[in-house]
Amino acid sequence: MDPRGSKRTVEEDGTARRSYELPLVGTRRTSVRNLTCWHRKPDQGTYRNYLNSGLPRRILYYKRGEWTDFPESAREAIIDGFRHQMPCMAVFLGRKVMLVDLLCMVMSNLMTKKHTSVAWIDEADRCFFPCLSFDGGADEPSELVSGVVRPQAYSVPAPQMVTEVIVGDGNGPPAPEAKILNLQTDSESFAFMEKLFLSGMPSFVKPENVLCIYEYVPKDTNAQVQFQAFDSQLRSTREKRGNANGKYAWFGSTTQEILRILTYGFGSAVAPTVGAAFGSGIYLTPYHRSFSSVNLCSVDGNGVQCMLLCQVILGNLEQVRPGSLQNSPSSDDYDSGVDDRKDPRCFVVWATHANTRVHPRSVVIFKLPPNLQEYFFDLSDFRFDKNPIRNIPRFNRLSAPKHTFVSLPGHEINQQMPYTILYYKVQHHISPIEKELLFRHHVDFQGILEAAPNADDMKDTASSRMKPRRIPSKKANDSSGR
Incomplete structure (x- = not known):
């Protein structure tokens, strides 16, 4: 993809940029037939990390000399891909499309083509880190350092020898990067x-x-x-x-x-x-x-x-x-x-x-x-929504509940306007979508008010409780003299 965003299409360069299903034997992944990294051929160390890892619970990328956690949405997407045996998947980080390749332990920026190291910790708290780490802003990889978690990838018990390492020939679908143009x-x-x-x-x-x-x-x-x-x-x-x-x-x-x-x-x-x-x-x-x-x-x-x-x-x-x-x-x-x-x-x-x-x-x-x-x-x-709003009446014909007002910004608190009048005044100054949304809110609010206790009754009840008892005045025709 041209980083300048021109309309030049991305041509296939022969590099296998695919993700394939992993063959399963029991509950362990014991072969990597037809697997390939997105940008390069992986080594057996990264193969072993991928094949022997449990489901990741924490995924990190190398940035400015430290290991940083992925945002939750990207982390969940990567974990879901791992769960479905997809070692290579695209995620959004902000406005950037990033391709995360767990098999090669690399994240690639699809616009700049720069690569960043990726690591993870699985559910058994085993850590899997690459031997060399690098971030997208560096020209050369540096020795593995960590400012967030202690690397323990090589304290994991040695896996069984990978018997088959066959790089795929690119028969699967390409990554989304090859199909979109910024x-x-x-x-x-x-x-x-x-x-x-x-x-x-x-x-x-x-x-x-x-x-x-x-x-x-x-x-x-x-x-x-x-x-x-x-x-x-x-x-x-x-x-x-x-x-x-x-x-x-x-x-x-x-x-x-x-x-x-x-x-x-x-x-x-x-x-x-x-x-x-x-x-x-x-x-x-x-x-x-x-x-x-x-x-x-x-x-x-x-x-x-x-x-x-x-x-x-x-x-x-x-x-x-x-x-x-x-x-x-x-x-x-x-x-x-x-x-x-x-x-x-x-x-x-x-x-x-x-x-x-x-x-x-x-x-x-x-x-x-x-x-x-x-x-x-x-x-x-x-x-x-089985009962969508169909016909929006003229707002001056709406029947709003009694005493439903909206306070106007910049006005005194007692300067309020009934909803029906507000609707009537704005109906010719807003788009059909805004008119629909405003009417939707009117209907919802009307339902809330109708379900709530009557405001006038509540007000009268409260007032009667606060008023002191009045002593009846003496009747004019009282003959008792008292």
Whole structure:
């Protein structure tokens, strides 16, 4: 990948940059057939470390003369990869895509091509460190030192001899690095995809919240076959339906699942969402509703998230009723599912069609302030929302509970405005998305108030308890004289 972010595609250089499944014998990994490091041939020492380690509980990288822990999100992704016998995997550290290769005990920056040593401690508290350590800013490796943990890799009992060390010939899928291109911020492609992303966000999400955008530009055989299948489906649907109904749509998920999609494709990497509101399938949101997918995107230790922009062949859309158990088209007349034909909130691509109808286009890396992240994560998961908001009435017709006010910033505390009046005043000055979100909050708040005790009754009860008893005055016609 060109570190300057130009549109030059990365050519295969013959170096095996693959991750393969490890053959298992019992519960121990005793062979490394078809394994290879991402950037170089590993030595037997790193092989032995990998084969004899238990599941890591702590993973570190070498930085400025010290061993530093990975952020929690990256650590969990690496551990999950180890658990699934994947020695090589990509993770996000901030806005950088890093390739962690446990077999070679190296982390590589996919933009700068610099390498950093990696080590780990397993569940049995055994430490595995490389003989030489180096960080991405150094030209030469230095002798192993540690400022965080005491290296004990060679106090581990000697493993049995590795009988087979056969470097793979590169038949597996390439790492995600070989399939994505970092776009320059002043390029047309960057501007187009950033505009799509922001068009589906409230106005308080700004361009500066978009950190970088990676375009999906694979050159390997597997990806080319998948693209040809997608292109063939596009032509076939157009001929059959008259209109292929191709759309841009967003897919929100964990960083690791998105990286698996880039490596293997939708059909192999994504399981259908079971038990969702509109059947079992792959759920995507229209391009102008990217906000709906934010709460599905994992957040790393630096608050960074990523979302996948896809091209989708929808064909004839079938409206699926909430609560449906459908997992395929109900007839040959339909191709994909939708919650509402007139005003779609989500598209459902059936799992059997995933590889031929959904094609990755780009990965948007973004970072929202903590309060905005919390705001989006409080929204309901659109995949399981069986009663989504459909028609938003004119705000001056809303029926708000009595005595519901909002304090206006910069005003005295007693200068408050009823919600209904506020809605009426702002409805022509906010976007349809903000109008929907505001109405959603109104409905939620109304439900909270209706469930709470009556405020007036509580106030009257409290006042009556505080008032002193009054002695009745003497009646005018009292003849007792007292």
